[in-house]
Amino acid sequence: MITDLADRDVDAGERIRTAAVLLFARQGYAATSIRDLGKAVNMTNAGIYHHVSSKEALLADLMRVAQRNLIDAVERMLHPHHRPLDRLSLLISSLTAVHALSPMTTRVMDGELRSLTPGSAAHTEIIALRDAYEEHWKRAIADGVAEGTFRVADQKLTRLALMSMCTGTSEWYRPDGDSTLEQVCAEFVTIGLAAVRAPATAGAVARHDPSLLPDFPWEPPDARNDPRPAEARR
Structure with a gap:
């Protein structure tokens, strides 16, 4: 139990x-x-x-609410910012923080779309919500390229690489590790802006407000510091 x-x-x-x-x-x-x-x-x-009503309905509900909360949170963060540099920085730091703070929820969000029945209403809805979230990344990178702030050869590949870097914290970040979450977020922003070749003279970039991060009330708090593989925890 x-x-x-x-x-x-x-x-x-x-x-x-x-x-x-x-x-x-x-x-x-x-x-x-x-x-x-x-x-x-x-x-x-x-x-x-x-x-x-069913196990699949439970999964769909978890993914639906989590994706909507993520979208709502990022839109609140991005609203006052117009520079692509600031928007990309906020997207990187917030996605990193969300995955570090809610590793169980985000693993389900990221890895279990395959378990929803293809072509079902739930499957279609979750894909649409994912696309809506990723659209913020697409626009930030595209706008930065258009104004000459970013120099990117392949926008899609760059976006996928940056998002994968951020989501990886659900697998390895520990609150009692060598780096604080704030340090990890700041370093990932530095790496991300280097990847899009943003100018070093661009000035300070926006940082996410922790109070605006999405809340996942079902996230199991006792699971965050358990680095053992699943087999060892059963």
Whole structure:
């Protein structure tokens, strides 16, 4: 049983979502059964189905809410900034921070689209939400190239490389590691601006406001400092 997930004083829907995120991230959606979820939160299969219509619907809901929260957060951050340099810096630092602070949720967001039924309404919706988020990256890079601030040979390849750098923190970042999250974000911004060949004379760049980062209430807090592979944690 996962710590605190059987606490009856905690909302059952939130307990189920926390257990789902933890199990989907650690052992994969396909390898997680409704029975596994029930065991984690001390509920019967019927009890789980009282709160969710199906395992796939649960996954879709988690991904939908998480993607919308991410989009809303980044749009709030970007709103007052117009320079492509600032917008790209905010996108890099915020995506890095989100993945470092919510590693289980973001692993599910990034890795389990394949588990949604192709062609289903949920699959189509999640792809559209992903595209809406990535559009901010596309525009920031394209605008920087158009105004001559960035020099990029392949905008798509550059975008994918930068986003992969940021999302990787869900796999290796630890709050008790050698670098603070602020230091990691700042260094990634430096690396990212170097990748687009931004001028060193451009001046200070915007930094994300931690209070504007998206909130994922189901993120399992006890999972963030456990570096062991999934096999060792079972």
